Amino acid sequence: MRHELSFDRLNQLSAGVYLMMGLLALRFVDLQVIRHSYYAKAAERNRxxxxxxxxxxxxxxxxxxxxxxxxxxxxxxxxxxxxxxxxxxxxxxxxxxxxxxxxxxxxxxxxxxxxxxxxxxxxxxxxxxxxxxxxxxxxxxxxxxxxxxxxxxxxxxxxxxxxxxxxxxxxxxxxxxxxxxxxxxxxxxxxxxxxxxxxxxxxxxxxxxxxxxxxxxxxxxxxxxxxxxxxxxxxxxxxTIDSKLQRAAEEALRASHSRTGAVVVLDPQTGAILAMASVPDFDPNLFMIPQDEEVSARLKSLPEFNLAAQGTFPPGSIFKIVVAAAGFNEQKIFSAEKFFCPGYFQLGPRTFLCWDKKGHKLLDFLPGFAHSCDVYFYQFGLKTGADLIEQYERKFHLGMLTMGSNRKEDERFSLPGEKKGLISGPGERARRKAHGGDWYQGDTVNLSIGQGELLVTPIQMASLISTVANGGSIWKPQFVEKVISQDGHDIYQRKPELSGTVNLKPETWDLLHQALIQVVQDGTARSGHVSGIKIGGKTGTAQNPHGEDHAWFVAYAGLPGKPPSLALSVLVEHGGHGATAAVPIAKKIIEVALKPNDRPPEGSLPKEVPPKNGEQE
Amino acid sequence: MIFGYGGLGRAEQRRRHIDWFLIGAVAGLLVLGTLAIFSAAVPLPYHAQIIHRHFLGIGLGVIVFLIGMWLPYQIYDEQWKILYAISVALLIGVLISGEMLRGTRGWFKLPFFSFQPSEVARVCMILCLSAFLNRRAHKIKTLGAIVYAIGLVLPVLFLILKEPDLSSTLVLFPAITAVLFCAGAHGLYLGFLLGCGLLSFLLTVAWTFFSIRTDWLESSALIRFFMELSHLNVTLVITCVGIVVFFFVAWWVCARLGIPIPAVYFVALATIILVGLMAGNIMESQIKGYQRSRLVTFLDPAVDPRGAGYNLLQARIAIGSGGVTGKGIFSGTQSQLGFVPERHTDFILAVVGEEMGLLGTLAVLGLYLLLLGRIFNAARVAQDRFGYLVACGIGAMFACYLFINAGMSVGIVPVAGVPLPFVSYGGSNLVMSLWSVGIVESIHSRRYTIA
Known part of the structure; x- marks a missing residue:
């Protein structure tokens, strides 16, 4: 040895150093191999x-x-x-x-x-x-x-x-x-x-x-x-919506007496919904605005309720269409049969009034329907019988969803939240056990003019008048014409769907059409007459114990010599008389739809219009 | 003594005895380091300056290395007092007229570069301590040797801490202990020394730990008392007196009961605790904010995941995401997009790990293994005790740098601020490290010659 030292200490020191280096190497392997993917992801997230x-x-x-x-x-x-x-x-x-x-x-x-x-x-x-x-x-x-x-x-x-x-x-x-x-x-x-x-x-x-x-x-x-x-x-x-009709309907509703109501316009030949308006409505653009307090407040009071499909009302006099269909088709009564209207009707101890207190005197079906004489229909109803009327309610699919579907995949083609309304009649009452389940003559009297427990939606009434217009086909109302994929394929193309048929004798249909046209020509809906267009309709005033009456009008319209191309229902909530509140709205819509001259020139392309809707230029 | 290669001149002999492996290891590390610094500097606004200075540092370092190799190392043994005086003078000088940089008054600003006296001091201290111990080789087992050795180093350590430059202290203290260890100091006294060092460090850690646990602080009187000890006050003085009294009484009782425990153990334990407390106090007061926060996040990463723990985490992500082969030089997203802080200096290994992968990090470790192996080999073949001690000390110092720096990069060591010699950017450290290697070469090449 050159110096009197052993290398024990140095050996211990270097052994310790090498051990530590080994640990470091293991740690590098741990980080860079074993846990590499974790850290690689972290680095990627970073950058x-x-x-x-x-x-x-x-x-x-x-x-x-x-x-x-x-x-x-x-x-x-x-x-x-x-x-x-x-x-x-x-x-x-x-x-x-x-x-x-x-x-x-x-x-x-x-x-x-x-x-x-x-x-x-x-x-x-x-x-x-x-x-x-x-x-x-x-x-x-x-x-x-x-x-x-x-x-x-x-x-x-x-x-x-x-x-x-x-x-x-x-x-x-x-x-x-x-x-x-x-x-x-x-x-x-x-x-x-x-x-x-x-x-x-x-x-x-x-x-x-x-x-x-x-x-x-x-x-x-x-x-x-x-x-x-x-x-x-x-x-x-x-x-299937026609925005011109839609706009006309919405504007007319907004201008109405109560600014609340619904319009449904159907193509009576296919069931296509041409317009479906419910006012008050909302601007969906509001939801795209960053929300400040003002917007939030407006969204809170959003009128989301779609009166056209969700609002249920007594049909009032427009129900007389169903009553008349039942009475004539079952031959319980003849059109020439006359009743006397002194302005009221006495049934036992109860007195039922006609809407016109002056009374309509002696009259048969056509004037009785055109002037919507209640006393005439009280007696008409009693003669027909509540059971038959109820049967015809069902025939016309009242109390049913117009857009209901049995197939799950079709659910998207129906409006959510549509209401069924209520059937009224002895059978229904027995089933529900309402009022002890018993049906009285007075109930029949009320039912004859569309009052009582009966409840309908505007879209049901549009469907009703459409069925009458086309002579018995209950088309399912549809609003989607096509779904077009991004590469231009039609994923879906609307096909009219029959949800039922009302089989009435041809004479009955003729009589109904005659009566409905009379209503517009010199009846309660005279003001709705449009020259050069064949219109049939019926007004209704649904009595409302809680406030002003609801105004109804249902109508179909078409060019003379052609089948009707339009069937519509108008409801003005708390609008008062159907004749004054609802008829003008329908008239505007019919004019926009069928009077080409009155429409502003528009460059919109005539596209995919079914031929039966022959109102295009 | 043996004379090899009889016919050759001395210079020729020495050249033949140059340890080319040692030089190769250093060159390899420098190449890897230069690549990494290049890559790390690219996105920095002052990258031209960094590269310029790096090459200036290498150039200067090579000159210093050659001088160190050419000079007979025994000259340091003879002139150790001058070295010591230079170190102290530089350290005092820098405290008076040094540049303030990142909270540390540790730099002399020179025309071309800044220069860090503590880097000179750490090499000088190993030389001085080796020379000192060389003279007291016969008394090395005594307590006196240790006490004098500590007495010699303490002023320099104190001056360095005063800057404050905690990281230099962290490297120097274990290196000094290693020199004493290799010199053959008594295990008990070494244990004493390590005990003091460890205790002061652990106390700092504990104080930091408790300071972030405020709920414990409120609930426990013991912890409150413990926290009181972290700075100079009456409690501390009373506690110190109490410790002395306690050990004296313990010794007295033992002696009375006839239990044969030498008094020196009691004195040693008491002194360890006292010195540990004092040193811990100094550490506690000198620890820098960023070091404290790194300590805090190491102890409890949940305290502030986005703050101080960020650096450590990002470095680890960089290394881990490198995988086996790395993302390629200049393509490390962590380093190039600025997620790794201090990437050209303290966290250079993160750049190596990310861009060169496991191959890069293992290459660094392998080259360091070669470097340390050759330095320890030089210690073994050194012709005299002084050379042996110097080589041991230099080897221990490089090992400390590696452990602290790499350990910090991979998240197993809490404190940071220590560069990786030859790989990190940093002129003073590079030059002084090359000087140390030159000294080792000198020891190696003169292994057969008599001074």
């Missing part, structure tokens, strides 16, 4: 951020190709959080941006913090007006992580037009999201159809969202676009 771009939803057309629902490009402000940003950065950003976004500093800061904590991008504002966008574009250069993206936003060009039918979009609720998130098409901030067509055809209308995969640095600054995932628009839907 990429995805901005989802909402795909355009399928468009909705009316029967002439007018766009009822479409999409518009809109700019959204997104914030890409990054780990290096601190509280001061966030609060400065919030303070600078808040004035442009109509939010308070605190609100904005809270949103920024959520994004910061969860590490996922957040939309700070949607649908920015151009001026705001310009201002924000400047801010964007000062604050890395703030960016503008373009998206497709739902837009309803005609606002509230057919809003009850089209429905609206809303933010997905947490329950629905939990159910749908596995399909991978929805995000927590997705919008989803909440009502009407938007809800029924959510699956078809919804496109596949696209997105941009961005590379960002540690400060959230955009480095480049890694991948652009194109969106796929949803399927288009063509409706």
């Amino acid at each position: 990429t951020q995805t901005i989802i771009q909402t795909a355009p939803r399928g468009r909705v057309f009316d029967r002439t190709g007018n766009l009822l629902a479409t999409n518009r490009p809109a700019f959204s402000l997104v914030f890409l959080p990054s780990l290096t940003k601190n509280q001061t950065y966030l609060s400065r950003l919030a303070k600078d941006m808040a004035p442009y976004l109509k939010k308070t500093d605190e609100e904005l800061l809270r949103e920024l913090q959520v994004a910061f904590e969860t590490g996922s991008p957040v939309r700070l504002a949607e649908n920015l007006p151009p001026k705001t966008m310009f201002n924000l574009a400047e801010l964007r250069t000062l604050y890395p992580g703030v960016d503008l993206v373009v998206e497709a936003r739902r837009y309803y060009p005609y606002g509230s037009l057919a809003s009850h039918l089209i429905g609206y979009l809303g933010s997905i609720d947490s329950k629905t999201w939990l159910r749908l998130r596995d399909r991978g098409e929805y995000r927590k901030d997705s919008r989803i159809g909440k009502a009407g067509l938007e809800k029924l055809f959510e699956r078809e209308l919804r496109g596949r969202d696209g997105g941009i995969l961005l590379e960002v640095d540690a400060h959230g600054k955009l480095q480049g676009i890694l991948q652009q995932m194109d969106w796929k628009p949803g399927m288009d839907i063509a409706l």
Whole structure:
């Protein structure tokens, strides 16, 4: 030895050092091989951020190709959080941006913090007006992580037009999201159809969202676009609705006495719904506006109730159509048979009034129907019998869903929430055991003029008059003409569907038609007469113990010498007399539909119109 | 003594005895490090300056290395007092007129580069301590040797801590202990020394740990008392007196009962606790904010996952995401997009790990294995005790750098701020590390010659 030292200590030291190095090597293997995939994902999450771009939803057309629902490009402000940003950065950003976004500093800061904590991008504002966008574009250069993206936003060009039918979009609720998130098409901030067509055809209308995969640095600054995932628009839907009629109906209802009511216009030859209006209605565009207090308040009192299918009312005198059909078809009575109307009718101790207290004197069926003489029909009903009347109620599918379907896949083609109404008659009463289950003569008297327990919806009445108009075919009302996939295929094409037939003797139909036309020519609906157009109809005034009466009018119309092309029902809630409140509305609609001269020249394309609807130029 | 290669001149002999493996290991690390620094510097705004200075550092380092290799190492043994004086003077000088950088007054600003005296001091301290112990080889087993050795190093350690440069202390303290260990110091005294060091470190950790557990602080009087000890106050003084009294009484009782425990154990234990408390106090007061927060997140990562723990986590993500073959130089997303902080200095291994993968990290470990192996080999073949001690100390120092730096990068060591010699960017560290290797070469090449 050159120096009197053993190397024990050095050996121990170096052994310790080598051991530690071995441990380090194992740790590297652990990180880089065993747990590599975990860290690789973490690194990928760090450097990429995805901005989802909402795909355009399928468009909705009316029967002439007018766009009822479409999409518009809109700019959204997104914030890409990054780990290096601190509280001061966030609060400065919030303070600078808040004035442009109509939010308070605190609100904005809270949103920024959520994004910061969860590490996922957040939309700070949607649908920015151009001026705001310009201002924000400047801010964007000062604050890395703030960016503008373009998206497709739902837009309803005609606002509230057919809003009850089209429905609206809303933010997905947490329950629905939990159910749908596995399909991978929805995000927590997705919008989803909440009502009407938007809800029924959510699956078809919804496109596949696209997105941009961005590379960002540690400060959230955009480095480049890694991948652009194109969106796929949803399927288009063509409706049977004619927006001209729809608009005429809505405007007329809005101008009515009570500004509340419903109109249903059917094609009596196919069951296509040409218009379905319910007022009050709403503007579905409201749901696409970032919610401020004013908008939220308006949404809360949203008139979502679709009177046309969900409102049930006593039919009043329009029920006399059914009573007359029963009495004549079963030959319980002859049209020339006369009754005397002194203005009231005495049944035992009870007195039933005619609507006209002066009385109609002695009259047979045609004037009795045209002037809607109640006393005539009291006696007509008693002679026909309540059992028969009830039988005819069922024949005409009252008390049934007009759009009901047995097949599950067809459910989407019917309106949700449609009401059945109520049948009235001895059989029904016995079944329900109402009023002890007994039926009295007085009940028959009431039933004869459509009062009592009977309840119907406007769409049922439209279906009724349509059945009368075409001579017995109960077509199922339909509102979807076509579903067109993005590559142009028709996924669905409407086929008229017969839900039942009313078999009456031809004489009975003739008599009914004669009577209905008489109503418009010199009866209660005289004011609804349009020269050059054959119109048959019946007014009704449903007595309402809680307020003003409901005004009814049902009618069919067509060009002379041609089968009727229009069947409609008008209801004005609390409108008073059918003749004064409901008839003018129907007249306007009929004029728009069948008087080409009165219509403003329009460039709308005549498209997919069934030939029987021969009102086109 | 043996004379090899009889016919050759001395210079020729030495050249033949140069340890090319050692040089190869250093060169390999420098190549890897330069690549990593290049890559890490690309996105930085001042990358040209970094690369420029890195090559300046290599150039200077090579010169210093050659000087270290050429100079007979025994010269440090002879002139150790001058080395010591230079170290202390530099450290005092930097405290007076040094540049403030990242909270540390540890830099002299020179025309071309900044220069860190604590880097010079750490090499000098190993040389001085080796020279000192070389002279007291016969008394090495005594307590005196240790006490004097500590007395020698303590002022320098104190000056370095004063800057404050905790990381240099962290490397120097184990290296000094290693020199004493290899010198053959008594195990008990070494245990004493390590005990003091460990205790002061553990106390700092414990104080930090309890300070984030405020609920415990409120519920336990014992913990409140413990926290009181973390800074100089009456409680601390009373406790110190109490400890002395306790051990004295314990010794007295033992002696009375006839239990044969030498008094030295009581004295040692008491001193360990006292010195540990004092040193812990100094550490506690000198620890920097970022070091404290790293300590906190290491103890409890849930405290602030986005704050201080971020650095450690991002470095680990970078390394782990590299996989076996890495993402390719200049293509590491973690490093290039700025997720790894201090990536060209303290976290250079994260860049290596991400861009060169397991192959890169194992290459660094392998080259270090070669480096340390050759240094320890130089210690074995050194012709004298001084050379042996110096090589041991330098080897231990490099090992400490590796463990602390790599351990921090992979998340098994809490404290940071320690570079990885030859791989990290940093001129002073590079030059002084190359000097140390030059000294080892000098020891190696002169293994057969008599000074």
